[in-house]
Amino acid sequence: MRRKRNNWLTLPxxxxxxxxxxxxxxxxxxxxxxxxxxxxxxxxxxxxxxxKFLTIKGFAMPWLMARLSVYAQFLVGVAFIAGFATRWAGLVCAFNFIVALVMVDAPLGIRPAFPAAALVVIGLIFATIGAGRIAIDAMLSRR
Known part of the structure; x- marks a missing residue:
């Protein structure tokens, strides 16, 4: 009886x-x-x-930073979808959105900062646990 109760609570x-x-x-x-x-x-x-937005926000080398951020997000998106190099993509995602939080979103308050904060956490989740079994990473690790 006790075991059933625990299963109900923890939903294994x-x-x-x-x-x-x-x-x-x-x-x-x-x-x-x-x-x-x-x-x-x-x-x-x-x-x-x-x-121009990055210039206003005080970023160093805004021409370079804009391109780094845009292409990093694009490549992370592709990597997440494919499940390829997912741990690295998670690290890049977390880093990119930590910068966004510190430089742009945090001063605006919790509600405007939430999307960037969520992407930091999602990046960290993928960096630590990986893509799962339905991914190119899983196929490569089986070889």
């Missing part, structure tokens, strides 16, 4: 869906990251706007 039967949950998270976050920077990649005008 859901653990079997962990790889699907990781896949869903990778797909959603990866698509979000790509969507968020795609306009900067295809439009020099939008990239210039982002560079």
């Amino acid at each position: 039967q859901l653990a079997g869906g962990a790889d699907l949950a990781l896949l869903a998270t990778r797909l959603v976050v990866g698509a979000f990251l790509i969507y968020g920077v795609w306009d900067n990649i295809v439009s020099a005008e939008r990239m210039a706007e982002f560079e």
Whole structure:
């Protein structure tokens, strides 16, 4: 009887869906990251706007930082979707959004800072636990 009660509280039967949950998270976050920077990649005008924004926020070398941030987010998005080099992508994601938090979002308060904070945490999760079994990383590690 006690064991059934603990199962009800801890729901161990859901653990079997962990790889699907990781896949869903990778797909959603990866698509979000790509969507968020795609306009900067295809439009020099939008990239210039982002560079101007970074200048206003006091970033060193805003021309370079704009491109590093945009292409880092794009490549992280692709890596998350594919489940390739996911731990490295997680580290890059966390670092990029820590910078965004410190330099841009934190002074605005918790609600505006939440998306960047969530992306730091998601990056750290992927950096520590990896992509799961439904990923290129898993296929490579089996070889």
